Amino acid sequence: LLARDEHGVAWLLWHNATRSHTFYSRWLGTRFGAPYECRSLVGSSAAREIGDPLRGGLTADNLPPIAVHTAQKEMALGSGALGVALQKGDASGAVYFDRLVVPELRAESGSKVLFVDMLQVAETDGLVETFHPMKKHPANPVLRPGPKGAFDDLRAHAYGEVLHENGLFRMWYSGWPAGAARDPQNYKHYVGYAESRDGVSWVKRPLGQVEYGGSKANNIVDLDDRGEDTYMPMVVRDPADTDPAHRYKMIVEQRRGNTLHFSADALRWTHEGAVNARLLPGSTQRNTAYWGDRRNLFYDTLERDPTRRWKVYSHCFGSPDHVRKTCRFWSPDLKAWTADPGNPILHPRAGSEIEQHMTSVWPYGGLYIGMFDVWDPLQRMPQQMIASRDGRNFVHVFDGRGVIELGKPGEWDAGWTSPVNVPIEVGDEIWYYYSGNAAPIGFLTDFVYTPMATGLATIRRDGFVSLDLAPGRSTGSVTSIPFRAGADRPIDLEVNADGLGGGKGRLAVEVLDGEAVVAASNWLAEDGVHVPVVWPEQGGVLRPAAGKPYRLRVRLEGSARLYSFSFR
Template sequence: MLTDDKTPRVKNQARAWTDPGPVVAGLVLVVMGATVERLSAAEMGSVGQLTGRRLPAESKPPWKKVSGAARESIEDGRWVVREPKNFCRRLKIGDYQQTDGQKNEVRFEWITNCRDNRRADGFSIHTQGRRLRLHPIHRPNRPDLLLMGVRGGMGPDIAASHVDLTALPGFDARKSNRYVLRWVTQEINDFRFELSINGKPIAELTGEPRVVGRDVSIGFEFRGGTHSISSVAWDMNRGGRRVVSPGARTAVRRLAMGYRELFLDDLMVAELRGIEKVLHRPIKYSRNPVIRHHQRPWQKFRAQLYGTVLYIPEEKIFKMWYLAGARFPDEAAIRLDGKPRIPNFQMLAYAESRDGLNWTLPDLGLVSFNGSRHNNLCRFSRENAEGVGVVHDPHDPDPTRRYKAFYWEHSVRSPHKIPVAVEISAMSVSFSADGKNWTNHPGNPVIPQASDTGHQALWDPFRKVYVAYGRFGAGGRKIARSESRDFINWSPSQLVFAADATDTKSRGGHPQFYGMGTTIYEGTYIGLPWLFWENSSNRLDVQLASSRDGIHWQRAGNRQTLIPNGKRGTWDGGCIFTASQPLQVKDDTIYIYYSGLSLDHEQPRPSRRERPEYGESSIGVATLRRDGFVSMRAGEKPATLVTGLFGWPAGRRLHLNVDASEGEVRVGVLDQNGRPLRGFARSKVISGDRTDVVVEWTGSGEPKAKSVQLKFEMTNADLYSYWLK
């Protein structure tokens, strides 16, 4: 810990530091003119400084430029930044490891004449599960401000982002102010940042939940004003203890329950040698699209899967709910049940399939479209319904609620001056006994926020709650989450996933999450985020992500595209959107349903007069082998994979999903100290392409040890999953 500061500690229960630790006599650290005492090497995590002798980019380690441009110079031992344009430099301290009791301290001096941060972060800390942002602001003829990052952003106009400076009257951002930040990590990430300025305790700041990123870093971001920085020093990641992450504990519990362990993350991977992690793309059906926009008059504008596909095993049938739009906005109005509606009114249509590939559009006879009831339209919402997430709930004691729907209901004014049924732009729910004839909840809306995307609704059997995902409350094209025990009363929305700087770096522009198809598959949340490459290709394609709890998400497959766009001009050559619960399993095949558009998001749409055959979207399917998202691949040279520790329930056998058609796999069982267990040191050879093969050893029964690890020895093989059954 840096110990020259005499600031009294803010009382922080277990978070406070009560012991500064021993100091090695005579060992000092000179930081831009400031003298601080350094701790012994045995107690340090990462200790460093930014000296005033060279620019940050030239220091060791270097501060990398993340974005933008500015004029940088060294003047009187200070790093000076002028004319910043979206300018940011960061220093990576290390990788995120879940810890408890790890001590951290950062200090710096900062002078600025900036009058508006323009939503720039200023100084920021990215640490375990949280981040903190601070930016001083000079206001002529008014007290200067110190801004902090909050959920709604940070700026002079956002009162919630103003730090209370009562303890520091006369704060002047143009003078050299000494900032000190201290924090101690906690297993549950419920720690605070202790802030002092010029030797005075100011506040305990909560910071913000960390949505994306796995690094521990500090940085500066500026978009206006001149900034002079000196005396930057850090002592981070010191002491404490590593803890097993909640995700790893969940993985062990799921494995004991018989769920398959996939390789979407590395929580259950202890060691790899000679193994390559490989993303496998699903195969698009050769006869796509399976439902076309021009199949029926009521879907000539679009047949779009801002809806849901479910496979119902007890009925041996696939059921699909999709949006049907009859006409473009500039065409003639339509009539529903004898009443005029805007031409592009979004209706809910229904389709069925026995094999997931060939679909029928049954004549439901529920809604009159332009005078005829011969159509597959459901009786559904009062106004436009978009992003309809359907849940099949056969165990609901009320038979009229066996199907549940969650969607954005919104009224649209049009030049036709057609009256709306109700003024609304919020989240609504409906219920049905058969999924065709629906009853709207009388208390709609259930979430008073809009969300223009495909929504996800599903039942989490582990938390025993319904979960919904969309943009409601996310603050743009990001992913928010809400949960409910009755499908009517929903929790406040929570931002859980968003695109980040790595996405920007990969293709440029302004990448965003347009939406994300979400399924609970083998006890793990699997997400298919739709990456909108705005100001780059302006197309939408699909990647892969996973979460053990539905809240903390991470990318899988090294951010490679899972479902790519087709060639330019083809039916899915511009944009791809997946269904709600897009992964449906039948036998050993995963069916992935999606909508495709031929034009990208920003291309002008042709008029019907120019191209009568043009429609906005159609629906297709791609297939993947069971568990086939990501494999651990071994080449010709022998390779090994060792799993994390887990308990082996009595009476269970080990199963694998593996392709060793050109190679082989053997499995050993190790105790908690890494020693082979007698009778289970090396299994019989496994070969061939097998989606479910039982591993056999010379030993009988199951391994006798409190905790075990698996050691896979592989050549020319792909391992997709393992489980106990």
């Protein structure tokens, strides 16, 4: 199917019967862009998992039902979405309607163009997208298991949270003793606390709250565990809460369910009880909406509905296919939670993974960025990156590429990587702490016997995907979708770019009215995350006519590499 959005960009949509997904690709002036997935109809009784060794892979007997699909041919200006409809090919014939978000570009402070999904790009010429994994710190692992006999002498890993406040890095992590490997049913996880001034050298600060091994001289956090397993603490600092005693919020997984806690200092916590029970009330039956191994909690700054401001993303596991997918939940107050009626919102069929474990999502640059633990055919778990414009319809970003890659065979993180709740921004970098294990996860391995520690991975701001000159090209350009300037507001831009130093590359920005160039910047020849754009022919300040549509075109030469451009 062919469709055209409100910016005049053509979309090609097609159905992949093997994956039971509809995919799309956008025409970028000289080529089609990368394929991205739409919402799927996976979940009917006929569906089976592809590539799952427990189910014999994909055979003629377990092919998914073929779905019929259609799409809106033309969009009205300002509608902000391309309508699609998909119909199940099974006996139900159920029809599912959805909206593919088509973002606008606003000429206002903080508006940023990233290239993780290319939806704010109208045209490219001579450029290709390049994916950049995060870089691992040379001191890894930065937090290691404790001494023999400690509650974390086998595992001290980033099933947890890291905050950076007033020059202090604060970590809440999951600890597991060596005895648990011999008898995991009778040992439990504990939540530990650590601090650091540089984010690399960590001190496990004694808290004196919980007795372990006959002593309270440890860094275990008291979370009213009642003798139960307690791990995966998700901590959020909420400066908007008028109650100082609720400045910090925590949800942590315990045997009875996910429990809620409040604190004024993030060290001493009150206990509000379970907000997501493991079992149905008065029953031994598992709650199908339970957040098993939940890794994600955040206050959604992009959400307009106040009843949905708090979000949890979790892998979910259920019939008919019995594999882990991604589900979404929301709450107005952290106490009453609602499951998205469209769950699962992301399915392994859309990508190359077999299962999706422990999804993390966070608002960044006007959209939602996320990662999940990939379960691959060798039972290893690198990190896959995803992105969304509405928090519900996600796309794989460079499917199959690890954003936190596995270590080399024999290294401490060769079999598994799994980061904390959300990353933190430190200077001009994004820092993400992650758990690592040398062994693959799965029932055929010695996974429970291997130590687990915490490492640090970093990347420049906006640095996950860049635009680079295509092989054989010395020049190229990228053109944005249209924007409209506000009344009496100058256009103040900055770019995030490198490859410009030493005369090896340069870039410039043009403002287009139709195809005519109405303003051109100076050539930029210095690397930086916040490189200002200057308009010499306009006296350094650009004031286009208010309300009129314009586009931005960035020209690249030589070794120039563009990560983003932003309105300031």
